[in-house]
Amino acid sequence: MAQQGLSGAEAFVGEWPARAFPVSSSRNGTAAVSMTHAYTLVIPTKDRSYHLGRRLPVWDRHGFDEIIVVDSSKDPFHRKANEEACRRFGVRYIYADANRSRARNLGAQAARGGWVFFEDDDLWGYATFHREVMDRYATKYDWLTARESQVLHIFNREFFLRLGGFRENLVLGEDEDLALRAKAQGTGGPTEGLYEGVGFEPNEIERGMDFTRRLSNYMEYSLTLWEYLDRVENPRLVAFSWYVSVLRLLVSAAKGDLRAVTYFLGGVGGLFFGRIAKSLRKVRPRTPIDGQAGVR
Structure with a gap:
């Protein structure tokens, strides 16, 4: 329907x-x-x-x-x-x-x-x-x-x-x-x-299946982060919020939170992967974010 x-x-x-x-x-x-x-x-x-x-x-x-x-x-x-x-x-x-x-x-x-x-x-x-x-x-x-x-x-x-x-x-x-x-x-x-x-809470089967899925998602979508920073009005503020999130995950991982380990590895790996991928692509001109959002 x-x-x-x-x-x-x-x-x-x-x-x-x-x-x-x-x-x-x-x-x-x-x-x-x-x-x-x-x-x-x-x-x-x-x-x-x-x-x-x-x-x-x-x-x-x-x-x-x-x-x-x-x-x-x-x-x-x-x-x-x-x-x-x-x-x-x-x-x-x-x-x-x-x-x-x-x-x-x-x-x-x-x-x-x-x-x-x-x-x-x-x-x-x-x-x-x-x-x-x-x-x-x-x-x-x-x-x-x-x-x-x-x-x-x-x-x-x-x-x-x-x-x-x-x-x-x-x-x-x-x-x-x-x-x-x-x-x-x-x-x-x-x-x-x-x-x-x-x-x-996630069981052992779910945690095992989601570990590789989460890492692959970070790799797949990481390029969007860097493309977004090229286009957003205040890239330093946005990037700072991401770095704070990564640091918080690192603290949680150090305390033994296994879920945070996955997020941290995926986040850091994804950021590096996206930066390398971006450098290999043709640089696009900086433009405003399209209409500010998505709900139509």
């Missing part, structure tokens, strides 16, 4: 009954969507149905008003498995031949909630989501982040769309870039009290 605003290989294919969306009575007595305190979870995924199958049951118990999976899988096996999992849990499903930044933007564009939560399909997750805490934060802030985090994954949807979403020409470093723009234009709040307990 084609959806307005999506084009090309992008289409809604989830036509099964999804979870009921909250409504409130308007002044004239008709039903109206209650946006401010309605929450949408957006999950981009690509060729990793084993992740999604393990995590959807936990996310489903959190009580989000809406869950959207944006699937960019090339393998028909994973596409079919993801679609079946979404059908089972009443989750909205979008297939999009898109990179990660574009997939997130599509999810936010399709969301009906007033707030959008972005989750990766391969991370560990919390056991409990305290909605009453989020209800308090929702009327005060434009975005939320943990104190120790350099990136933002929880946004007021209207604010996110005004920012332009994730830059779709940037696949690595897109989180830090969005955080810089959000902090310059909006008011941020904490995530303290939102979550509790560990709902799931």
Whole structure:
């Protein structure tokens, strides 16, 4: 089923009954969507149905008003498995031949909630989501982040769309870039009290499979970082945020966080690989970032 605003290989294919969306009575007595305190979870995924199958049951118990999976899988096996999992849990499903930044933007564009939560399909997750805490934060802030985090994954949807979403020409470093723009234009709040307990974490099979995948992703997309620095208005500030992220990963790796080791090796290796690849390519003239973003 084609959806307005999506084009090309992008289409809604989830036509099964999804979870009921909250409504409130308007002044004239008709039903109206209650946006401010309605929450949408957006999950981009690509060729990793084993992740999604393990995590959807936990996310489903959190009580989000809406869950959207944006699937960019090339393998028909994973596409079919993801679609079946979404059908089972009443989750909205979008297939999009898109990179990660574009997939997130599509999810936010399709969301009906007033707030959008972005989750990766391969991370560990919390056991409990305290909605009453989020209800308090929702009327005060434009975005939320943990104190120790350099990136933002929880946004007021209207604010996110005004920012332009994730830059779709940037696949690595897109989180830090969005955080810089959000902090310059909006008011941020904490995530303290939102979550509790560990709902799931990567198992040994997932960690083994994802190690090589993560390294290959850094190599594949690292050139976009250097091309982006050539075009962004304040390259030193953006580069500084990346270096800070790498240093934080190094500290975590030194403390024994094996996941941070993968990110650190991939990040450093990817940056060097991208720099070498860039030097071998013809230098393009410096131009402004196209329109600031990606959500159309």
